[in-house]
Amino acid sequence: MLDRPVGGDAVILVSIDFGEPDYEESLQELRQLAISAGMNIVGTLEGRRAKPDAKLFIGSGKADELKQMMQDAEAKVAVFNHDLSPSQQRNLERMLEARVADRTGLILDIFAQRAQSHEGKLQVELAQLEHLSTRLVRGWTHLERQKGGIGVRGGPGETQLELDRRMLRIRVKQLREKLSKLKQQRGMQRRSRKRSGVMTVSLVGYTNTGKSTLFNRLTQSGVYVANQLFATLDTTTRKLYIPEAGAVVLSDTVGFIKHLPHALVEAFGATLEEAVQADLLLHIVDTASDNREDQIVEVNKVLNEIGTADVPQVLVLNQIDRAGLPAGLERDEYGRISKVRVSARTGEGLDLIRQVLIEHYQYLRQQLSAPQLDASVVI
Known part of the structure; x- marks a missing residue:
């Protein structure tokens, strides 16, 4: 049964199972992406194939079924949970007599809607043109x-x-x-x-894990927060002060997602460069998510791709209030903090983040003998 469109672009989602273990999670992410883009989902077409059809990706039979679904639902757009070749996209649009977008195109559209800074807009335009x-x-x-x-x-x-x-x-x-x-x-x-001895810390993680909420808690900022994918695109940097560690420059970076278009990784290299140049990465994880381990792997994959393999990282297991877990920390074999459990929403465990920053600052002092610098925000 198909719902009638009530607002926004009426779209049919198309997702084909090629035997991937994360198929259901990927489809759920597609739904969240479409909603984040302001689209009105009126139906979903699913199927199974051994491999994509060279001409229409989904095959002629499924393409006929999709065309009928779109006519019945008065949908004008079909959004695929896959990357389409230019010829496949062109052939589908001619057959369906409607617009067709693939996963990369959808993500680019969301980025174009959300970018606020001059640099962010330039980066999005570059990625769009390269895709086009x-x-x-x-x-x-x-x-x-x-x-x-x-x-x-x-x-x-x-x-x-x-x-x-x-x-x-x-x-x-x-x-x-x-x-x-x-x-x-x-x-x-x-x-x-660096010359002033200021420690730099970047918040990284999967999209919609609470990075911006934690950033606001730590820096007393008003960064936009929403329960949607890619709510924050532009890197936001704030300075906070911890008496035992001096000044700390904290950066909130764009969230990651599975199958993040490579064009976006390249185009947002300048934004992600804050993570590359950081003294410490706080990797924010949604503890309540059933897919948290896969999300950690995906984030680390992109981080390694942009050259952060040697940057120290601490896992911040967020949203313990939803997972029913207590605040706490774990240390590695060298005695350094490797994980902390917190709730950015309630503020529980934020003192542990403070402890992480103090201990890492002391570690840097031992390595670099860096002086302290005053700043204006105290936590």
Whole structure:
């Protein structure tokens, strides 16, 4: 039974089980992504295949079934829980006579809606253009027309498609140059903090695990918090002061998700660079989630990809109020704190986070003999 659309884009979700062990979790994430994008889910089409169909991904039979579902529900968009090739996306749109989005396109759309800072918007635009670069032929009806003239209109015999691709390459180059300048500015700021002996800490973790709530608790900030995927995109940095550790610069970074588009990892390299350059990573985990172990693996996979393998990390097992667990800590074989159990919502166990920061600061002092620096926020 299909629900009638009541608001937002009416969409049909499409998810095919190719035998992956995390299929149900992936489908649930797709639903959350669609809701986060403001879409109205009016139906879900599922199926099983050994491998994707080369032409339509889901095969002609399922494609016919999808078209009928969309007509019955008056849906105008089909969102796939997979990455589609440009030709598959084009073939599906022609057959369905409707828009088709894949998982990467959906995530990019959410990022475009949520980015607030100038740098964040530049990063999102870069990722979108790189994703679009192989899909320029989709939806065009004038590609075979030749354009004469010079400059922006293209040279003699240049097709509209060639012109579009050339303009896209120019814009991508411009965005990379702007982001490179911003990266240099951040590098100067970090070097200044290092010279001042300021300890830098980054909050990392799976999306929607409570990172921003914990960040607000620790820094007395007002970072946007919502029970949705990718509620926070732009890195937010605040300075707090702990008498036993001096100044600490805390950064709240974008959350991760399974099958995070590689284009986004690259485009948000500047944002994730805060994690690469940090003295300590606080890896926030939703203790109440049944998939927390898989989520930890996914986050560490991306962190290793961006070069944080050597950055010390402490697991912060959040939401113990939902899991019915007490606050506490665990130490590794070297006596250093490796895990803490807290609740960012209730504030239980936040003194343990403070203890983590103090002990790591003392460790850095032993290694670097770094001086302290005053700051304005006391916890």
